[in-house]
Amino acid sequence: MTTVNLICEFMEKFAPTSVAEDWDNVGLLIGDRQQTVQGVMTCLTITPESVEEAIKNSASVIVSHHPMPFQAIRQITSDTTVGKMILDLAKNSIAVYSPHTAFDSASRGINQQIAQNLDLQQPRPINLVLETDDTIGSGRIGQLKSALPLAELVEQVKKLFGLQGMHFVGQPNMSCNTVAVACGSGGSFLNSAIAAGADTLITGETNFHTCLEAKARGVALILVGHFPSERFAVENLAEVLAAEFPDCRVWASTAESDPVNWL
Numbered sequence: 422m423t424t425v426n427l428i429c430e431f432m433e434k435f436a437p438t439s440v441a442e443d444w445d446n447v448g449l450l451i452g453d454r455q456q457t458v459q460g461v462m463t464c465l466t467i468t469p470e471s472v473e474e475a476i477k478n479s480a481s482v483i484v485s486h487h488p489m490p491f492q493a494i495r496q497i498t499s500d501t502t503v504g505k506m507i508l509d510l511a512k513n514s515i516a517v518y519s520p521h522t523a524f525d526s527a528s529r530g531i532n533q534q535i536a537q538n539l540d541l542q543q544p545r546p547i548n549l550v551l552e553t554d555d556t557i558g559s560g561r562i563g564q565l566k567s568a569l570p571l572a573e574l575v576e577q578v579k580k581l582f583g584l585q586g587m588h589f590v591g592q593p594n595m596s597c598n599t600v601a602v603a604c605g606s607g608g609s610f611l612n613s614a615i616a617a618g619a620d621t622l623i624t625g626e627t628n629f630h631t632c633l634e635a636k637a638r639g640v641a642l643i644l645v646g647h648f649p650s651e652r653f654a655v656e657n658l659a660e661v662l663a664a665e666f667p668d669c670r671v672w673a674s675t676a677e678s679d680p681v682n683w684l
C-alpha cells in the first residue's frame with residue numbers, strides 16, 4: 422500500500438533535498454505521511470485550476486515542482502490565494518511535495534534532461550553541489566555536436582520546446598558552440614556560465630539588465646519562457662512515478678497552462 426511517506430522517500434532518492442538551494446523550500450510541505458495514496462498528480466505550479474483538478478480527480482498527493490507555500494506565511498485564511506489553496510487542499514486531505522531546485526540539479530533532473538534533449542556533449546553541472554559527485558549540481562554546460570549560428574540554434578530550441586516564438590539576445594550570425602542551460606529563471610547563472618566557458622546561455626526567463634549584460638559580454642542568451650523550460654519535466658516525472666507506484670493513478674496536471682501568452 423502506497424503512503425505519502427513512500428512517495429516522499431522515493432522523491433528523496435530521485436532528487437535529494439540536500440541538493441536544493443539554501444533559500445528554497447522543498448520536501449513534504451503539506452500533508453500526513455501515514456495517509457494512503459491512490460492518486461498522484463504532478464504539476465509545475467499549484468494554482469486554483471490545478472487544485473480544482475486535484476480535488477475533482479481525488480488526488481492524494483500533488484508533486485509540484487514549485488513549492489507552495491514558498492515563503493513563510495503568518496496566516497492561512499481564505500483572504501489570500503495561497504491561504505485559500507492550502508485550506509482547500511487540507512480539507513480534501515491532499516498532500517503537497519515539492520522538489521524544486523533539488524529536481525533542477527539532480528542527476529536525472531530538469532537541467533540534465535534539457536542538456537540531453539539538446540544533445541550537448543559530455544554535459545556537466547555549471548556549479549557542483551558535492552565535491553564527490555560530478556553528476557549533481559546546478560545548471561549544465563556542454564558542447565553542441567557542431568557549432569551553429571545563433572539563428573539556427575534558436576530555431577532548433579523552438580522546435581525542441583514546441584514554441585511559436587521566443588526572445589533571444591545576440592547577433593543572429595554569431596557562432597554558438599559551448600552552451601549552458603538553466604531551467605526557470607536562470608539569469609543569475611550568466612556569470613558562472615561565462616566563467617565555465619559558455620558562449621550561449623539557454624534559460625526560461627530573466628530581467629532586462631541581465632539581457633544587457635549578456636549583450637555587453639558577447640554571450641548569446643536564449644529565453645524559452647519559464648513554463649516551457651520546466652513543464653515537460655513534470656510530465657516525465659509522472660511517468661517515473663507511475664512506473665514506481667503501479668498501484669496509484671499518476672498523471673500530469675492538464676488544467677495548468679502557461680500564464681504568458683503569445684499573439
Ligand SMILES: [Zn+2]
Pocket residue numbers: 487604605606647651
Ligand atoms: Zn521554475
